[in-house]
Amino acid sequence: MTTESKSFGEFSPPVRLLLGPGPSNLHPRVVRALSAPILGYLDPYFLTLLDETMELLRALFRTANRLTFPLSGPGTAGMEAVLANMVEAGDRVAVGVNGLFGQRMAEIVRRHGGELIEIAAAWGSPIDPAQIEEVLKTRGPIKAVALIHGETSTGVLQPLSEIGRLCREHQALFIVDTVTSLGGAAVEVDSWHIDLCYSGTQKCLNAPPGLSPLTLSDRALEAIKARKSPCGVWYLDLKLIEQYWSRGRVYHHTPPTLLIYALREALRVILEEGLEARFDRHRRAALALYSGLAALGFELHVPTPYRLPSLTTVKIPSGLDEARTRQSLLEDHNIEIGAGLGPLRGKVWRIGLMGQNATLATVLTLLSALEQILRAQGRLEKPGASLQTAEKAFLDA
Amino acid sequence: MTTESKSFGEFSPPVRLLLGPGPSNLHPRVVRALSAPILGYLDPYFLTLLDETMELLRALFRTANRLTFPLSGPGTAGMEAVLANMVEAGDRVAVGVNGLFGQRMAEIVRRHGGELIEIAAAWGSPIDPAQIEEVLKTRGPIKAVALIHGETSTGVLQPLSEIGRLCREHQALFIVDTVTSLGGAAVEVDSWHIDLCYSGTQKCLNAPPGLSPLTLSDRALEAIKARKSPCGVWYLDLKLIEQYWSRGRVYHHTPPTLLIYALREALRVILEEGLEARFDRHRRAALALYSGLAALGFELHVPTPYRLPSLTTVKIPSGLDEARTRQSLLEDHNIEIGAGLGPLRGKVWRIGLMGQNATLATVLTLLSALEQILRAQGRLEKPGASLQTAEKAFLDA
Numbered sequence: 151m152t153t154e155s156k157s158f159g160e161f162s163p164p165v166r167l168l169l170g171p172g173p174s175n176l177h178p179r180v181v182r183a184l185s186a187p188i189l190g191y192l193d194p195y196f197l198t199l200l201d202e203t204m205e206l207l208r209a210l211f212r213t214a215n216r217l218t219f220p221l222s223g224p225g226t227a228g229m230e231a232v233l234a235n236m237v238e239a240g241d242r243v244a245v246g247v248n249g250l251f252g253q254r255m256a257e258i259v260r261r262h263g264g265e266l267i268e269i270a271a272a273w274g275s276p277i278d279p280a281q282i283e284e285v286l287k288t289r290g291p292i293k294a295v296a297l298i299h300g301e302t303s304t305g306v307l308q309p310l311s312e313i314g315r316l317c318r319e320h321q322a323l324f325i326v327d328t329v330t331s332l333g334g335a336a337v338e339v340d341s342w343h344i345d346l347c348y349s350g351t352q353k354c355l356n357a358p359p360g361l362s363p364l365t366l367s368d369r370a371l372e373a374i375k376a377r378k379s380p381c382g383v384w385y386l387d388l389k390l391i392e393q394y395w396s397r398g399r400v401y402h403h404t405p406p407t408l409l410i411y412a413l414r415e416a417l418r419v420i421l422e423e424g425l426e427a428r429f430d431r432h433r434r435a436a437l438a439l440y441s442g443l444a445a446l447g448f449e450l451h452v453p454t455p456y457r458l459p460s461l462t463t464v465k466i467p468s469g470l471d472e473a474r475t476r477q478s479l480l481e482d483h484n485i486e487i488g489a490g491l492g493p494l495r496g497k498v499w500r501i502g503l504m505g506q507n508a509t510l511a512t513v514l515t516l517l518s519a520l521e522q523i524l525r526a527q528g529r530l531e532k533p534g535a536s537l538q539t540a541e542k543a544f545l546d547a
Numbered sequence: 548m549t550t551e552s553k554s555f556g557e558f559s560p561p562v563r564l565l566l567g568p569g570p571s572n573l574h575p576r577v578v579r580a581l582s583a584p585i586l587g588y589l590d591p592y593f594l595t596l597l598d599e600t601m602e603l604l605r606a607l608f609r610t611a612n613r614l615t616f617p618l619s620g621p622g623t624a625g626m627e628a629v630l631a632n633m634v635e636a637g638d639r640v641a642v643g644v645n646g647l648f649g650q651r652m653a654e655i656v657r658r659h660g661g662e663l664i665e666i667a668a669a670w671g672s673p674i675d676p677a678q679i680e681e682v683l684k685t686r687g688p689i690k691a692v693a694l695i696h697g698e699t700s701t702g703v704l705q706p707l708s709e710i711g712r713l714c715r716e717h718q719a720l721f722i723v724d725t726v727t728s729l730g731g732a733a734v735e736v737d738s739w740h741i742d743l744c745y746s747g748t749q750k751c752l753n754a755p756p757g758l759s760p761l762t763l764s765d766r767a768l769e770a771i772k773a774r775k776s777p778c779g780v781w782y783l784d785l786k787l788i789e790q791y792w793s794r795g796r797v798y799h800h801t802p803p804t805l806l807i808y809a810l811r812e813a814l815r816v817i818l819e820e821g822l823e824a825r826f827d828r829h830r831r832a833a834l835a836l837y838s839g840l841a842a843l844g845f846e847l848h849v850p851t852p853y854r855l856p857s858l859t860t861v862k863i864p865s866g867l868d869e870a871r872t873r874q875s876l877l878e879d880h881n882i883e884i885g886a887g888l889g890p891l892r893g894k895v896w897r898i899g900l901m902g903q904n905a906t907l908a909t910v911l912t913l914l915s916a917l918e919q920i921l922r923a924q925g926r927l928e929k930p931g932a933s934l935q936t937a938e939k940a941f942l943d944a
Contacts, residue, residue: 158599158815161808163592165584173585173804184581184805187562188570188755190883195560202555222757223620223782226800230782258781352801358585360619360757360803383780384655385620385627401888403623404749406757407570408581409803411558418555486587491798 228348228362239263300331314343442540625745625759636660711740839937
């Protein structure tokens with residue numbers, strides 16, 4: 151039988167509760183937006199949607215930056231776009247490396263010919279601002295400082311508010327990855343003096359993967375326009391892409407129309423809730439999770455002040471078969487959580503409470519499933535205790 | 548009022564018949580697939596969908612190539628992926644330039660440090676195989692020859708069947724862009740000896756934009772693995788991406804889950820119809836369009852043997868306000884057609900009959916709308932004649 155005559159049949163994916171590192175579940179309104187009639191990329195109606203999406207993204211990033219738009223690609227494309235447009239051969243770029251995504255930034259800086267200055271910390275600790283200051287003072291001129299706000303591989307939330315000011319003092323541009331934080335924790339592009347900031351749609355925004363919301367300060371745009379060599383990646387060349395998003399609507403590539411519909415709707419949902427209310431919900435849901443896990447005897451990987459509410463890393467207790475337990479969560483309970491990466495492989499789980507999944511109900515669903523699995527392994531001391539503890543923490547928060 | 552409190556309201560895009568250069572309209576089954584529950588990118592159910600999508604793409608590309616998958620990005624990302632992975636500094640690459648997308652390939656080769664050999668032809672003519680042979684014989688060694696199969700800017704279908712053999716004889720890799728041809732005209736990756744072939748999903752496949760189906764021969768993969776320098780674009784590094792799609796499922800970036808659902812369904816629809824039946828439908832719909840346009844006094848831009856059935860360029864008669872007419876088609880009839888690009892701006896329209904839009908009914912809808920507009924301008928001689936002619940051409944074809 152040839153493939154042409156072979157039919158793989160209807161597909162009917164199981165309904166999972168996605169509590170891994172992303173994608174998260176979609177809001178029903180976002181799903182509905184995906185089925186709206188498709189338009190051409192120069193249709194006046196579509197161009198209005200683009201403008202509205204840019205305006206909504208500015209509110210989310212807390213910025214007045216004119217060039218604030220969803221790049222056509224996931225967060226990794228956003229990361230490369232920002233670095234490829236910023237880095238020319240020989241440019242000195244300082245990158246905070248305390249997890250997989252910092253490592254990835256470092257690798258991309260190298261690929262584009264940058265002179266990399268790594269500022270390292272352990273996987274689970276933040277980058278020390280004093281070290282950044284030291285680098286800016288002693289190893290300048292530094293073209294840019296790049297940090298991960300929410301490290302998806304470790305669950306660390308990097309404090310940022312004072313670093314942008316340091317960068318300004320030393321004429322360095324400030325690049326921040328907010329893939330796992332945007333929409334789940336405060337991101338203040340303008341008041342934190344962030345020059346290039348990108349994110350992803352499939353984490354705390356509850357939109358499908360495939361777009362990278364991105365914002366650039368005028369300083370960043372000037373730096374891009376002052377390059378001596380063209381950007382190394384034509385597809386991600388922001389000088390060209392800008393001409394579609396904010397000037398004469400010059401065709402560069404066909405944008406993923408339906409993903410933009412979905413993002414616009416996701417942003418409306420977010421801003422209707424209100425950013426502060428949303429961040430508070432993430433914070434309280436995370437506290438409920440921490441308490442519930444503690445009641446089950448689990449310990450968290452990241453110290454209190456640096457925990458990313460949307461992604462929690464929890465240590466695997468000795469004797470627990472982490473892969474089998476994760477598999478049982480997925481197969482018997484339709485709950486996805488993430489495994490550890492790199493040096494944390496086999497040592498932690500990564501539990502995402504992102505966007506609409508950041509609720510007490512979600513936490514209770516996960517804890518109850520965990521209790522059932524642990525009980526079957528003879529590892530549960532007090533059934534229901536984690537649920538009680540989690541609810542109390544949520545109510546007290 | 549802050550943006551946070553501002554609501555842009557529900558959106559309700561008009562229902563357009565998309566007869567421009569793409570995107571085309573989606574098949575209803577494709578729309579339905581988009582609303583299936585989202586899964587994590589390592590979910591066993593999702594991984595099965597990936598394998599099935601690869602298998603369906605192999606049937607569409609007519610190839611046995613193991614690495615045949617949808618790249619996360621539109622056709623332009625596919626173009627850059629193929630070139631960025633193939634070209635190292637100083638590599639000599641011959642590019643056929645007879646339209647906007649050939650120009651784009653040439654520019655991307657330059658950005659990646661390649662030594663460009665342009666093989667030019669007029670916008671509306673194909674590239675002459677004798678010129679390619681001449682280049683291969685006299686200017687070697689040539690690392691790769693790159694051609695556009697269906698030039699979306701001109702409506703030319705490039706004959707390909709003998710060029711792959713020439714490339715093999717001269718140890719050059721053969722790169723082909725099938726963005727506007729795949730699914731609408733024969734593409735025979737294996738028997739035409741194509742080494743790297745990429746396409747888009749939003750043209751003859753009737754899936755949403757955002758993915759670039761891509762296939763690589765083992766020769767191409769070996770050339771990539773034999774590179775001395777790493778690929779200049781981390782996001783598009785096929786050596787890394789391959790590890791997710793065909794080996795250990797190593798995470799590289801989050802793929803656009805829902806677009807893959809949609810593509811899989813679009814491919815099922817296509818293969819259920821059968822490729823030969825589909826190509827024949829495209830051919831007959833195009834013949835109907837040609838005849839109908841002729842009856843209205845329009846001339847086509849491309850000579851008969853080189854016409855791309857899925858995209859027709861038609862010359863603007865003198866005295867006709869092309870922009871106003873296009874606008875009326877869009878606003879009064881909800882039909883999108885495309886303007887000319889580059890040297891063809893203001894001189895041609897680009898009319899796409901792609902995938903499910905390649906039908907007699909679509910052609911009649913467009914011709915009737917054109918008749919109404921021309922009549923209002925006092926430019927219609929025999930009302931209904933174009934419809935009659937188009938139907939006859941379709942039935943006789």
